[in-house]
Amino acid sequence: MKRLCLQNKNSELFTLTYGALVTQLCKDYENDEEVNKQLDKMGYNIGVRLIEDFLARSSIGRCQDFRETADVIAKVAFKMYLGITPSVTNWSPAGDEFSLILENNPLVDFVELPDNHSTLVYSSLLCGVLRGALEMVQMAVDVRFAQDTLRGDSVTEIRMKFIKRIEENLPAGDE
Amino acid sequence: MDTRFTRGKSNILERPLTRPKTEVSVSAFALLYSEMVQYCQSRVYSVSELQTRLADMGQSVGASLLDVLVLREKNGKRETKVLNMLLFIKVNVWKSLFGKEADKLDGFPAKVTAHWHKGTTLMIKFNDSVIARDKALDGR
Numbered sequence: 001m002k003r004l005c006l007q008n009k010n011s012e013l014f015t016l017t018y019g020a021l022v023t024q025l026c027k028d029y030e031n032d033e034e035v036n037k038q039l040d041k042m043g044y045n046i047g048v049r050l051i052e053d054f055l056a057r058s059s060i061g062r063c064q065d066f067r068e069t070a071d072v073i074a075k076v077a078f079k080m081y082l083g084i085t086p087s088v089t090n091w092s093p094a095g096d097e098f099s100l101i102l103e104n105n106p107l108v109d110f111v112e113l114p115d116n117h118s119t120l121v122y123s124s125l126l127c128g129v130l131r132g133a134l135e136m137v138q139m140a141v142d143v144r145f146a147q148d149t150l151r152g153d154s155v156t157e158i159r160m161k162f163i164k165r166i167e168e169n170l171p172a173g174d175e
Numbered sequence: 176m177d178t179r180f181t182r183g184k185s186n187i188l189e190r191p192l193t194r195p196k197t198e199v200s201v202s203a204f205a206l207l208y209s210e211m212v213q214y215c216q217s218r219v220y221s222v223s224e225l226q227t228r229l230a231d232m233g234q235s236v237g238a239s240l241l242d243v244l245v246l247r248e249k250n251g252k253r254e255t256k257v258l259n260m261l262l263f264i265k266v267n268v269w270k271s272l273f274g275k276e277a278d279k280l281d282g283f284p285a286k287v288t289a290h291w292h293k294g295t296t297l298m299i300k301f302n303d304s305v306i307a308r309d310k311a312l313d314g315r
Contacts, residue, residue: 019235
């Protein structure tokens with residue numbers, strides 16, 4: 001299969017565009033919780049399309065287990081799309097939950113949350129993307145932000161938990 | 176909790192505005208943009224409303240981008256003359272958005288609309304007041 005050439009762009013336009021989106025959503029919806037949900041939903045839609053793009057460009061085969069999945073997400077996918085490589089840590093003893101630690105996040109360059117939006121999870125889009133993409137490869141996962149630099153934490157930590165393997169014939173998720 | 180927020184605020188204002196080193200892929204941007212278009216589409220009833228919404232979002236991007244670029248490329252001096260502003264857009268703005276300069280600069284009319292004719296042409300229609308002011312500046 002011919003490897004598709006991936007052009008890279010400077011991240012400024014991307015950061016500003018995402019900012020315009022979040023701003024628009026804050027205007028359209030009355031509270032942060034609604035905005036978070038909407039961002040997550042949009043992220044999910046992006047994720048289900050992104051996975052195809054990813055598989056086409058990376059020619060990575062099926063992962064054997066959740067650990068391999070975690071490595072692929074952090075070292076290949078994040079690098080390919082956002083130009084960053086988060087670290088994979090904090091594995092649960094059962095091996096079904098881990099953290100992605102992002103030291104910098106292009107989505108939030110030069111962003112700060114105003115005081116009246118302290119419950120906004122600005123990068124909610126990312127949770128949806130990860131969830132949507134993995135659902136397309138038959139993995140149901142729960143993704144949430146455990147730490148967020150925009151809310152005062154020193155790093156951004158995304159916690160991913162494996163729920164179950166999805167059978168191919170069942171209808172897709174409730175979105 | 177208050178000190179946490181004020182500390183964050185002052186830190187941001189002191190960061191340098193150099194070009195960010197991370198590069199995101201075109202696909203990431205395309206996917207995000209497509210989702211944004213779909214979102215707007217679900218909330219409007221006509222094409223022109225859709226265009227207005229997208230243009231509004233673009234406006235805030237443009238305003239921020241202008242500040243950053245002017246600071247970086249021209250030491251904070253903004254163009255006020257029409258032709259120079261267009262050249263600025265052609266060279267700097269396009270380069271930062273799309274990685275290369277715009278192809279042609281055609282005639283100057285300042286309402287920006289998009290036309291599809293042998294590739295995408297953006298027509299900028301200027302307000303009469305701007306033309307008049309430009310003439311006055313030339314005369315000086």
